[in-house]
Amino acid sequence: MSLQVIENATCTFCGCVCDDIQLHHDDMRIHKANHACVLGTAWFLNHTAEKKYPVALVDGREATLDEAIEAAATHLHAADMPLVYGMSNTTCEAQKQCVALADQLGGLLDSHTSL
Amino acid sequence: MGGKVTCTLGEVKQRADFIIYWGGNPAECHPRHFTKYTIMQKSRFLPRGRKDRTMVLVDIRETKSAKAADIFLQIRPGKDFELITILRALIKGQPVADEQIAETGLSRAVVDDLIARMKRAKFGCMFFGMGLSMTRGKHMNSAALLCLAAEMNAFTKFVAMPMRGHGNVTGADVIMRWQTGFPFGISFNRGYPRYNPGEFSTVDVLVRGDCDAAFIIGADPGATMPQPAIDHLARIPTIVLDPHVTHTSRIARVHITTAPQGIAAPGTAYRMDELPMPLKPALKSPYPSDEEVVRRINEAIARKPFWLPDGRQPQMVATLG
Numbered sequence: 001m002s003l004q005v006i007e008n009a010t011c012t013f014c015g016c017v018c019d020d021i022q023l024h025h026d027d028m029r030i031h032k033a034n035h036a037c038v039l040g041t042a043w044f045l046n047h048t049a050e051k052k053y054p055v056a057l058v059d060g061r062e063a064t065l066d067e068a069i070e071a072a073a074t075h076l077h078a079a080d081m082p083l084v085y086g087m088s089n090t091t092c093e094a095q096k097q098c099v100a101l102a103d104q105l106g107g108l109l110d111s112h113t114s115l
Numbered sequence: 116m117g118g119k120v121t122c123t124l125g126e127v128k129q130r131a132d133f134i135i136y137w138g139g140n141p142a143e144c145h146p147r148h149f150t151k152y153t154i155m156q157k158s159r160f161l162p163r164g165r166k167d168r169t170m171v172l173v174d175i176r177e178t179k180s181a182k183a184a185d186i187f188l189q190i191r192p193g194k195d196f197e198l199i200t201i202l203r204a205l206i207k208g209q210p211v212a213d214e215q216i217a218e219t220g221l222s223r224a225v226v227d228d229l230i231a232r233m234k235r236a237k238f239g240c241m242f243f244g245m246g247l248s249m250t251r252g253k254h255m256n257s258a259a260l261l262c263l264a265a266e267m268n269a270f271t272k273f274v275a276m277p278m279r280g281h282g283n284v285t286g287a288d289v290i291m292r293w294q295t296g297f298p299f300g301i302s303f304n305r306g307y308p309r310y311n312p313g314e315f316s317t318v319d320v321l322v323r324g325d326c327d328a329a330f331i332i333g334a335d336p337g338a339t340m341p342q343p344a345i346d347h348l349a350r351i352p353t354i355v356l357d358p359h360v361t362h363t364s365r366i367a368r369v370h371i372t373t374a375p376q377g378i379a380a381p382g383t384a385y386r387m388d389e390l391p392m393p394l395k396p397a398l399k400s401p402y403p404s405d406e407e408v409v410r411r412i413n414e415a416i417a418r419k420p421f422w423l424p425d426g427r428q429p430q431m432v433a434t435l436g
Contacts, residue, residue: 009395012377015279015387016145016152025397030378037146047378049398053360057370065371065403072330072369073415075352079328081304085317086334087290088281089375090356091382091394094405095283095290098332101413102303108326109301109308111287112334114316115249 003031011036012089013043082107120265122240122274123388124152130160130272133236137173137260138195139244139278142180148278149183153240169232173198174246188229191220193251198226199259203266205230239264239273248277254312279387283333283376286385321347329353332405333376337362356405371408374400382406 006023011033022034023044033044056068063071076082084102087095088111102109127134134153141148149155157164172184173195181187190198198219201211205226216223233239241264248257260275267273279285288298295301297310313319317336320326321344328351337345338361349366356373357364364370374380379400383391 004397006395006397009397010377010384010392012282012384012394014145014282015285016147017282017384017386017390017392018147018151019392023395023397027399030397039146044378044397047358047375047398049379049400051401053372055372055402057360057364057367059368065408068369068371069408069411069415072354072371072412073419075328075354075368076330076412077416077419079326079352081326082328082330083317083320083326084330084332085336086332087287088284089333090283090405091376091380091384092283092286092290092391093382094332094376094409095287096294097406097409097413098330099291099294101330101409101416102301103295103308104413104416106303106306107328108315108317108320109291109295109299109303110315110317110320111291111299112281112284113288113299114312115318115339 009033011040011043013039076101076105076107079105079107084109086111088112118265119261120268120274121276121388123390124276124386126238127240127274127276128152128156129158130238131240132161132167133169133171133232133239135171135173135233135239135241136180136184136278137241137243138175138246138248138250139242140174140178140180140246141242141244141278142178142183144244144280145278148242153242154183169236171229171232186229186232188221188225191218194219195247195250195256196252196259199256199263201226202230203259203263206234206263206266206270233267233273234270236271236273239267239271241273241275242278243275244278245280276388283384285387285389286383286391289385289389289391318344321345324350327351330356331363331367332356332409335361335363337364337366356408358402372402373405373408374402376405380404380406 003024009021009023010019011021021036024032029048030044033041054062056063058071082105154168154170161167170184171186173188175192264273264275292298295308300312300316302309302315324347353367354369355364355367356371358375377394379398
């Protein structure tokens with residue numbers, strides 16, 4: 001099977017965010033990441049489209065996405081002082097939703113920067 | 116971050132003939148930084164590339180990056196702030212005692228040579244890593260280094276830039292600054308954003324046990340934080356969004372698997388010089404993206420009654436829908 005090629009893909013492993021990576025991939029995994037460094041190659045090759053993990057876990061048991069979203073909303077809504085933390089390995093679009101989440105909850109908002 | 120004297124990596128690549136790495140190990144942590152942006156690049160202004168550039172490494176131990184450096188300055192642990200303050204004094208010709216210089220682990224001759232080189236440079240750039248910003252002094256060290264960069268502009272062009280790790284951590288700063296006015300350590304508990312690191316920063320909040328629920332996304336505090344903070348995360352309902360089942364997922368009440376950013380989820384990520392880059396995902400994940408999941412949690416919470424007595428829901432940052 002021939003591989004598809006993506007030119008000038010963006011690597012988000014470290015803060016360099018190199019945007020000149022050539023990815024050779026099929027439906028399941030990325031086989032080659034040209035121009036990427038050791039860290040970037042590991043980043044691209046170690047993530048696959050396989051279903052390795054359950055969609056969601058609630059109290060250690062497998063759950064559907066809808067159940068998990070409802071459980072998350074219930075816990076966060078019940079809390080007096082919820083904390084929204086992290087946001088490093090995610091997109092700006094998701095980060096914007098996280099700011100709205102902390103705002104709606106009247107909670108705390110913080111990132112890796114404060115570590 | 117306001118008032119930071121900085122530039123883009125493109126300018127560094129084209130013009131910087133004097134580069135200082137302070138408390139960072141780019142050879143191992145940002146492997147393409149040398150070749151793509153700093154010392155190895157040839158440009159119109161620096162046609163001989165590496166030969167036209169000088170690299171100084173300041174660190175407490177000889178890392179792999181030291182091999183790439185022209186000058187390696189090994190300083191005593193925890194003396195970064197002292198050395199920066201001494202440099203700030205000496206560039207302005209103020210007197211500094213020999214004992215004060217010796218305390219940093221360097222000699223006066225070495226410090227004088229560094230200052231002469233900094234002043235001779237046409238375009239100087241200081242990159243500072245976690246060895247500066249995460250040791251004794253923390254953000255005061257970064258502030259001092261940024262001051263030094265600003266003050267060097269009395270003599271020549273000088274800039275400073277943090278060496279950010281962890282993918283889109285720069286994006287988190289930028290988005291929070293855009294949406295709330297502050298980069299991190301924010302509380303919305305009065306209905307409007309307030310900024311106070313130390314009070315609202317995560318490690319402090321968790322160690323004191325101040326929060327009664329935690330929503331963790333794109334991070335694994337269970338592997339990186341001090342034990343008392345992890346213990347508190349295990350005590351309270353913790354919700355984790357991550358492409359993997361992480362250490363934190365194991366102590367969490369809810370874990371939701373999401374698509375990895377840039378590989379199976381589209382979007383934007385910021386480079387360390389605060390340039391936004393579009394992501395080009397190669398794979399189609401069986402999992403939803405972080406954005407979708409957080410948006411749906413937001414919508415689920417919006418359907419519940421608000422906690423103010425009149426049920427009103429003041430919204431500072433409107434992004435729902």
